């Protein structure tokens with residue numbers, strides 16, 4: 001059978017004479033005989049070769065081969081005109097028959113007219129645009145003109161114009177990447193406009209020219225004097241994460257607000273054009289539109305840093321310090337309600353065995369409350385002192401962070417997982433559950449403290465118990481990702497503890513106050529930051545009716561309505577200030593769903609490609 005098919009394919013003439021359908025019939029027949037011989041897989045082949053679509057396809061192929069030989073030529077080149085003639089005759093008939101009436105209706109239908117018109121264009125080989133005749137009396141020194149015809153098709157032109165204030169001439173200022181003008185390849189920055197749709201632009205203001213363009217329907221005809229060819233600058237594409245919010249409609253310095261592109265903190269942008277020192281062209285990822293938009297370049301942002309039409313990039317607060325010894329034991333002003341449950345960190349730590357304890361062979365460490373209690377106090381302090389942070393400190397921060405798509409190698413350490421969110425949203429709860437139910441996969445780092453061990457506590461299990469001198473030495477050497485003081489003792493999470501977990505191949509999961517995130521973003525830890533967002537106040541009232549949380553510095557009590565409002569408000573503020581650092585947002589509504597989403601997000605972080613700062617991949621020091 002195989003030999004036969006090969007023989008048929010080799011001779012073209014044989015193909016035409018016998019016809020492919022015939023060949024197919026023979027193949028099918030042979031396959032049928034094979035089935036009778038009980039040959040494996042032949043059933044499948046048989047049904048494939050008998051498929052009606054394959055037959056149709058082969059018929060088409062035969063027809064094409066036939067027409068390659070006898071090239072078809074039109075019977076007439078004026079079918080449209082003939083149709084009009086026939087229709088005219090029909091209209092003059094006194095009593096047209098039903099057939100004549102039907103023919104008339106058919107010929108009158110727009111699709112039939114369009115078909116005949118297309119037929120005539122092909123028959124007359126009338127493919128190119130008709131250009132106006134050049135005048136015979138062109139002077140010798142006339143500059144070369146270019147006539148450009150663009151079909152607007154409801155999309156913007158994708159080019160901006162400017163006026164030379166000295167000469168009054170109108171030029172193409174920039175061509176937007178991926179826009180109509182760019183795709184045409186016929187308009188370039190620096191081209192001088194002479195006429196638009198037959199109207200001379202000399203003496204017009206740019207807004208008047210734009211008015212002509214906006215009101216043009218269908219085609220726009222430009223007459224222009226081309227700019228002398230510019231040396232081609234090879235453009236490298238760069239991906240960045242926006243560290244600020246930007247709205248072109250509020251930016252008085254943008255050359256054309258309509259061509260601008262708004263973006264928010266955390267958005268991923270593809271920079272497609274950096275030729276202009278002031279204005280770059282970019283597209284929003286991941287669903288980039290064909291046409292780019294104008295965004296301020298880094299240097300333009302920096303030069304405008306004192307203006308407020310763009311939100312300032314985040315700069316770590318300079319006013320944050322751990323509480324001093326003088327703060328120890330200080331009341332934070334919260335009044336104790338009668339029904340409040342008073343608890344110190346010990347009670348909280350050991351309560352229900354939830355903040356540590358054994359599961360089979362594992363001891364779950366890193367869930368003590370001391371750091372959280374300190375954080376609560378620090379937050380109150382920070383709220384009071386933040387006003388002293390100067391907005392001028394933002395000068396060195398960049399509005400964009402270059403990112404690259406990164407896929408973790410299986411032999412690389414897992415990425416650090418950071419959970420952040422407003423206090424009371426449930427971070428400790430979901431983190432603890434994750435570690436408790438997957439102790440082989442997840443682990444929290446063991447914190448450091450200067451407090452002496454209590455009861456059955458072991459060094460290196462609940463805490464690394466160290467001296468105050470050593471702790472301070474570690475602080476001075478920037479070894480802590482976060483640290484603070486509580487009841488006269490220092491507590492901290494050390495980079496080395498995190499590294500130990502990561503080096504063991506487990507995923508290290510920590511919760512972190514958002515102001516510490518910038519310090520945690522290092523190439524070694526490559527953190528994946530998950531913002532745990534509160535659900536609506538209504539949902540929190542429903543889901544947390546009986547839940548208790550640490551209120552103030554020392555008290556655990558049930559939630560009140562105002563607590564939920566505070567959590568929601570804190571969540572909004574956090575998002576507004578830190579969303580540029582969030583890789584993922586999870587709403588903690590139903591606990592079970594949150595844990596499932598968290599698990600999926602972490603798997604995604606470890607196994608799927610992610611956009612991370614380019615500096616994390618560079619060969620420089622961390």
Ligand SMILES: Nc1ncnc2c1ncn2[C@@H]1O[C@H](COP(=O)(O)OP(=O)(O)OP(=O)(O)O)[C@@H](O)[C@H]1O
Nearest residue numbers: 423424425426427428429543547548549589590591
């Ligand atoms: N989705 C949820 N549904 C019901 N209860 C929840 C949910 N999430 C958390 N909780 C409960 O809310 C209380 C506060 O949670 P948790 O202590 O984890 O908050 P937190 O964000 O770690 O706060 P903090 O950092 O201030 O200690 C706990 O009793 C916890 O069990």
